[in-house]
Amino acid sequence: MRIDILTLFPEMFGGVLHTSMLGRAEAKGILEFHAHDIREYSANKHHNTDDYAFGGGAGMVMMAQPVFDCMEAVLNGGSARRILMTPRGRTLTPELARKLASEERLVILAGHYEGLDERINELIDDEISIGDYVLTGGELPAMVLIDCVSRFIPGVLGCSESAEDESFSNDGLLEYPQYTRPADFRGRLVPEVLLNGNHKEINKWRREQSLLKTLRNRPELLERAPLSKADTAFLHEHGWEKE
Numbered sequence: 001m002r003i004d005i006l007t008l009f010p011e012m013f014g015g016v017l018h019t020s021m022l023g024r025a026e027a028k029g030i031l032e033f034h035a036h037d038i039r040e041y042s043a044n045k046h047h048n049t050d051d052y053a054f055g056g057g058a059g060m061v062m063m064a065q066p067v068f069d070c071m072e073a074v075l076n077g078g079s080a081r082r083i084l085m086t087p088r089g090r091t092l093t094p095e096l097a098r099k100l101a102s103e104e105r106l107v108i109l110a111g112h113y114e115g116l117d118e119r120i121n122e123l124i125d126d127e128i129s130i131g132d133y134v135l136t137g138g139e140l141p142a143m144v145l146i147d148c149v150s151r152f153i154p155g156v157l158g159c160s161e162s163a164e165d166e167s168f169s170n171d172g173l174l175e176y177p178q179y180t181r182p183a184d185f186r187g188r189l190v191p192e193v194l195l196n197g198n199h200k201e202i203n204k205w206r207r208e209q210s211l212l213k214t215l216r217n218r219p220e221l222l223e224r225a226p227l228s229k230a231d232t233a234f235l236h237e238h239g240w241e242k243e
């Protein structure tokens, strides 16, 4: 997959896209990243990319011209799924990320300032938010989207890992706690059940820990999770008040 990012701060992307799993995927030729500086496309003498809002109001608005010219140059007559990162978008979910992972090419516009000239929306297929909070710009959200989508592209994760096999896909529950050596770290002991090799007991402990973590941090997920009678009884013992 090729991913182009349109931004006022292309230097923000280097560390994230060229390091660790994404860097490795790029070296393997599975992913290709290009960050483009919108400012270079400004036709304005001072290379401005923002201006005052018609009708007044606080804050500056990103101008249509540099974004249109940058998008046209990057697409160069080709096609791509074009995404705008904005808190006004639909919320990023694993389902949306999996769908985007099947595209051959994405172009991501990272907005800045108080907002974008509405005519820029003509260039956009999807408006995506990473959550109900507002950041200073779309760059970090673009990196979150890229990382999340990349995990669904075959070959990006190691063969022992899987994008499906984690919290939110773990039967609708949050992940259970994990431990590695040593068994005794400064007097903090790994739970005995994990050391005895009894897989039936280990699976029961992990299931219960997942239930507890979900009850504590995301109780609303329990409404949709497929729960056995034993799960429900365990949750009631630990203060769950539903059903």
Ligand code: ADE
Binding pocket: 085, 086, 087, 128, 129, 130, 131, 132, 133, 134, 135, 136, 137, 138, 141
């Ligand atoms: N830009 C600023 N905040 C954002 C958010 N929460 N999601 C996507 N883009 C943003």
